[in-house]
Amino acid sequence: MTVHTGQSTAKAAGEGARGRGRATGERPGRLRRALSTHWYAWTMVAPVVIVLGVIVGWPLGRGIYLSLTDANERNVGRTIGANHIDATYKFVGLDNYVDVLSDPVFVQRLTWTVVWTVCCVSTTFLLGLVLANMLNRQFRGRAAYRMMLILPWAVPGFVSVFAWRFLFNRDNGLLNKVLDGGGISAVPWLDDPTWAKFSVIAVNVWLGVPFMMVALLGGLQSIPGELYEAAEMDGAGPWKRFLYITVPGLRAVSSTVILLSTIWTFNMFPVIFLLTRGGPGDSTEILVTQAFRQAFVESPRDFAGSATWGVLILAVLMIFAFVYRRSLRKQGEVW
Amino acid sequence: MRRGIAATALVATLALAATACGDSDSGDSGEKKSSGELSGTVTWWDTSNDTEKATFKKIAEDFHAQHPKVTVKYVNVPYGDAQNKIKNAFSSGSDAPDVIRADVGWVADFASLGYLDKVPDAKAKEVDSAFLKQAAASGKYDGQMYAVPQVIDTLGLFYNKKMLKDAGVEPPKTLEEVKTAAAAIKSKTGKTGLYLRGDDSYWFLPFIYGEGGDLVDAKNKKVTVDSPAGVKAFKAARDLVTSGAAITNATDGWNNMETAFKSGKVAMMVNGPWAVADAYAGDEFKDKANLGIAAVPAGSAAQGAPQGGHDLAVYAGSKNRDASHAFVDYLTSQTVQVQTTKALSLLPTRTAAYDQPDVKSNEMVQFFKPAVDKAVERAWIPENGALFEPLKLQFTKAVTGASSPEDAAKASATAFHKILKDWK
Amino acid sequence: MSSQRGKRSPLASVGLHATLIGASVIAVFPVLWVFLTSLKPAKYAITTDFFKDTTLDNYRYLVDKTSFFTWFGNSALIAGVTTLLGVFISATTGYAVSRFKFPGMRPLMWTLLITQMFPMAILIVPLYNLMGQLGLLNQPVGLIITYLTIAVPFCAWMMKGFFDGIPVEIDESGRVDGLNPFGTFWRLILPLAKPGLAVTAFYSFITAWGEVAYSSAFMVGDENLTLAGGLQTFVTQYTANWGPMTAASVLIAVPAAVFFLFAQKHLVAGMTAGATKG
Structure with missing residues (x-):
């Protein structure tokens, strides 16, 4: 599908001149050729590259650097009015990483973050799959159901999280009132470590299902109907059809949404922060909320520490994405 | 006029800088002109709440009448994220306020980071002599005064007069009395005695003060939360819950506390003056006279609640320091303090203000002044605020029984040591 | 697609509707509850009654x-501009990555993925300082760039998948007609990409409309706050003004839902192409 920009007519000499201006002296001809061939593409991606470079690249580079120092709020350079205070932090090598990795807290947080991610993504995926399959049939009211089911996606996250906090409230929440009506005594939804874990997962699943459902619904609709007809003719039952047509048909879309939703869930700051603030105690604290705590709640703000956590989060996710794509490629998916 | 500043130590730098700048009478825009008239704009970040902000805005803008060339820009910053916002603004210097209203717990933190301008000598002297002593202390860091106290508060025991009367008990003076009172309330009215806020460690302080302890001993640079008194404090808090005298929550404590108290599900709660307006909004307190406030119950050794309140400070990077200091002076003047007490029932920080009829007759002042007199000063160290996070974790665990009082005390101490490196 | 399996037993039909009704109730109820709460007097906000002294006081x-x-105006401005710019630059980027093989393409794809892995929550302070240096604090522009x-x-990423699904012959016909790649993109491809653009617009809008952390860090002062920041003033650690809070939530959710109504027709089609090929 990909067209080489080279096929399009090479551009005027003005571009070549610009290319020469930027060339570092080494093989200017090659750079000029590259520029004249690819300038369309480069122009088109330039806005993204610039914005990402400034807003993400710069802090990222700085973050990696800070994670190798002992920088905190008290020793970074700053100018307050007429007074300039020089930076006095120093390079400490990998000390921060050693500290964090040898602290049992990191393993605790990582374990819970992984559990949280796996639970959320798998539940969301399964529910999304079930609902998508249901909505993929023809029946009256389908559009209405679809609209209602997508609603959680359309409402700003912090609004719905507040709504859930109302419902989960142990003493004054509706959920416990309903349970009470059924003779079940109050459930400490957000007050007990185990229940709180359950509750945050439930809310995140609630928030995530619409995205999954819509993506999978799209995937289902792109599977040609003839395949099902042929299979039915061959006498394949519904389960077999699902297993041999639907599942492979959804392969591509599933692999993408699972990857994305894993990444998003891993770093799902607002749900945890707004629902429990990591509590009760520290039982629902994931890696991101921990890093946030280090950067903002402590005083002096520990810039080096939170950068270290940030880099580690990024590393974990990159390893995951890499392995995930490897395993997909082994199965013949090219991406 | 600006003198060279070459001191390396941060605090020394600041002290010097402040003096140096105080002496200078030229330079930045809007500074004092030779005529002595102030001009320019002063931006004030106020953290007062929804019901208070209109009053403060008006008071702030009235400054203009006294100094026609000074414009005050009033900005209300919600208390919840103010500390972070102020830090962000001060450290980057862009769009930073000239004057802030800081919780007493923040002053040392900001001052230690070099963000605050020293209070001019004359004003500092006045604060030392004419203000409540414990209030004045909250504005100091390392022997210098960086903030002027604006209002003062503390925690008290809120009680539902009718429910206590129905149960035939007096407002309890000690935790033991809380338990007996709660038992009586339970048997007579079927309601719970006390709501104990378990998701905020500020509410732990009365317990540890009650056992004669404190979180840290700043003088000797020692962490004391795991002392026997600290362990006893965790035990006492947990005991209230296990004995059924109190209910608690690990999350949403504020809402549940207010709801329970306002709707008569509990007879008592521990809270500050800022909660009074909300309590009056409840069905139980349609008759305002039904609300009683007493000092927090004592522990086995003493009675004490943390001293809170707000101070006003000037940003060291402000382009208009003279006008800013004048503005702070105005906001903490006797007239303004009496005015705010009258309008908002906030407790003044000037000793003489309490002799004013408007203040004297104020119900809230009558409630809280005795408590404020006994309020325990916290250690005014920069790490003050940072201690509350790990403490909250352990307090919640101890109150809900997730960990033993001993473990909670020990774990808090470990966390404190991480924050207060090289303390004993 | 499945009309061939139209013969469904009544029992299965009941089961289908029962499940979907159950799921819909769960999906809608929390939002509905906020609405019901907003109609109760503020002091009854935390009660379990569905209706109590219904009032519009909040x-x-x-x-x-x-x-x-x-x-509301601030939010609308910020979300609107973010949506417009977001759609435009996502589309150009997606198109370039889909159609041209150019040096830097694979790293760019990876960057797009890695950027999503970035724990944005801890970038607040560095970004704050950056915005301070650029003079963009307390300016809608600062937030717009961040949301982008x-x-x-x-x-x-999604647009790339979507463009992959548009036959490359269309590009070629454009070239035959003498259009340069920009012209081809703008006149021929973009009109075909409406469903993809709708999803992109929806996603950008929701991102900007409901974001809390950055907007409350970057903006200060009543006149500069966005809705999300403004709402923070109602509920803090020591005050909770749930009445207005819920009322505001409802008013915030409405535009998002309306926007969504327009986009949802395309949502499935757009996502499919994007996600399948992505």
Whole structure:
């Protein structure tokens, strides 16, 4: 599908001149050729590259650097009015990483973050799959159901999280009132470590299902109907059809949404922060909320520490994405 | 006029800088002109709440009448994220306020980071002599005064007069009395005695003060939360819950506390003056006279609640320091303090203000002044605020029984040591 | 697609509807509850009654006593511009990555993925300082740029998938007609990409409209706050003004839902192409 920009007519000499201006002296001809061939593409991606470079690249580079120092709020350079205070932090090598990795807290947080991610993504995926399959049939009211089911996606996250906090409230929440009506005594939804874990997962699943459902619904609709007809003719039952047509048909879309939703869930700051603030105690604290705590709640703000956590989060996710794509490629998916 | 500043130590730098700048009478825009008239704009970040902000805005803008060339820009910053916002603004210097209203717990933190301008000598002297002593202390860091106290508060025991009367008990003076009172309330009215806020460690302080302890001993640079008194404090808090005298929550404590108290599900709660307006909004307190406030119950050794309140400070990077200091002076003047007490029932920080009829007759002042007199000063160290996070974790665990009082005390101490490196 | 399996037993039909009704109730109820709460007097906000002394007082309070409309305007401006720019640059990027093989393409794809892995929550302070240096604090522009970095990586990824599904012959016909790649993109491809653009727009809008952390860090002062920031003023650790809070939530959710109504027709089609090929 990909067209080489080279096929399009090479551009005027003005571009070549610009290319020469930027060339570092080494093989200017090659750079000029590259520029004249690819300038369309480069122009088109330039806005993204610039914005990402400034807003993400710069802090990222700085973050990696800070994670190798002992920088905190008290020793970074700053100018307050007429007074300039020089930076006095120093390079400490990998000390921060050693500290964090040898602290049992990191393993605790990582374990819970992984559990949280796996639970959320798998539940969301399964529910999304079930609902998508249901909505993929023809029946009256389908559009209405679809609209209602997508609603959680359309409402700003912090609004719905507040709504859930109302419902989960142990003493004054509706959920416990309903349970009470059924003779079940109050459930400490957000007050007990185990229940709180359950509750945050439930809310995140609630928030995530619409995205999954819509993506999978799209995937289902792109599977040609003839395949099902042929299979039915061959006498394949519904389960077999699902297993041999639907599942492979959804392969591509599933692999993408699972990857994305894993990444998003891993770093799902607002749900945890707004629902429990990591509590009760520290039982629902994931890696991101921990890093946030280090950067903002402590005083002096520990810039080096939170950068270290940030880099580690990024590393974990990159390893995951890499392995995930490897395993997909082994199965013949090219991406 | 600006003198060279070459001191390396941060605090020394600041002290010097402040003096140096105080002496200078030229330079930045809007500074004092030779005529002595102030001009320019002063931006004030106020953290007062929804019901208070209109009053403060008006008071702030009235400054203009006294100094026609000074414009005050009033900005209300919600208390919840103010500390972070102020830090962000001060450290980057862009769009930073000239004057802030800081919780007493923040002053040392900001001052230690070099963000605050020293209070001019004359004003500092006045604060030392004419203000409540414990209030004045909250504005100091390392022997210098960086903030002027604006209002003062503390925690008290809120009680539902009718429910206590129905149960035939007096407002309890000690935790033991809380338990007996709660038992009586339970048997007579079927309601719970006390709501104990378990998701905020500020509410732990009365317990540890009650056992004669404190979180840290700043003088000797020692962490004391795991002392026997600290362990006893965790035990006492947990005991209230296990004995059924109190209910608690690990999350949403504020809402549940207010709801329970306002709707008569509990007879008592521990809270500050800022909660009074909300309590009056409840069905139980349609008759305002039904609300009683007493000092927090004592522990086995003493009675004490943390001293809170707000101070006003000037940003060291402000382009208009003279006008800013004048503005702070105005906001903490006797007239303004009496005015705010009258309008908002906030407790003044000037000793003489309490002799004013408007203040004297104020119900809230009558409630809280005795408590404020006994309020325990916290250690005014920069790490003050940072201690509350790990403490909250352990307090919640101890109150809900997730960990033993001993473990909670020990774990808090470990966390404190991480924050207060090289303390004993 | 499945009309061939139209013969469904009544029992299965009941089961289908029962499940879907159950799921819909769960999906809608929390939002509905916020709405019901907003109609109760503020002091009854935390009660379990569905209706109690129904009143519009909370809305009245919002209109009379707060700068709600200012916040609303700020949010609308920020979300609107973010959406426009987000759609445009995601589309150009997606198109370039889909059609041209150019040096830097694979790293760019990876960057788009990695950017999404970035724990944005801890970038607040560095970004704050950066915005301070650029003079963009307390300016809508600062937030718009930040939201673009959150929304664009996903959108560009999705748009690439979408463009992959548009036959390359269309590009070629454009070239035959003498259009340069920009012309081809703008006149021929973009009109075909409407469903993809709708999803992108929806996603960018939702991102900007509901974001809390950055907007409350970057903006200060009543007249500069966005809705999300403004709402923070109602509920803090020591005050909880749930009445206006819920009323504001409802008013915030409405535009998002309306926007969504327009986009949802395309949502499935757009996502499919994007996600399948992505």
